[in-house]
Amino acid sequence: MIEAPPVVELRGVGLVYPGPPPVEALYPCDLAVRRGDFITVTGPSGAGKSSLLNLIGLLDKQTSGSYLLNGIDTGALREVERTALRGRFIGFVFQSFHLLPYRNALENVTLALVYQGKKKAERTALAHEALVRVGLEHRISSFPTTLSGGERQRVAIARALVGDPALLLCDEPTGNLDTKTASSILALLEELNASGLTVVVITHDSAVARRGSRMLEIRDGRASEREPA
């Protein structure tokens, strides 16, 4: 039987910001993220965590090595192809939600599908389904300003899920939330992971980090995998 390729495969991938002075944000590293992994990424501020996530998310381009996403070598792709690949396979969740304030929850999620060539009725149905999935069916018509931090993050997660990605990339998803709400958001991410979604989470919080099935630590641009305690 032919084994499916890793969702993400980094081979000697490094990133140097040109400067001046040049910054070695990520020293060449190897990493295979397999389907169903829940990887947490820790490290001090400035260590290179976001740089790694931006590379995996095709928001930035490595300056060395090769990156295969679902077996597709991204190195030779044009920007428009990278954008299409990103839209097809990757969902993003950020610390500060990035919701549009004058759009309600349903519209915020629906907008993520605008470039996918789906009809409006289908977009609305998919967005509704995604909001149900994150437990927000009762808040679909609410505007972000009337939602709690945890609810806003749930809308943002629904927006990330609505395109049915293989991989969810989260940059400090619980960084703006109190402990109890953070825990419920983490439980949601774990539930999504258990249903087959591959998840990578950057976190400052060691309690969050320990919930990963794999833990990656980055220090001064050097990534290494830590054994679970």
Ligand code: ADP
């Ligand atoms: P972290 O997410 O761990 O806080 P980053 O990946 O944001 O770290 O940054 C890693 C290093 O790269 C830092 O030294 C940072 O100053 C530098 N850096 C980040 N973005 C840029 C950029 N656009 N240009 C130059 N240097 C950058």
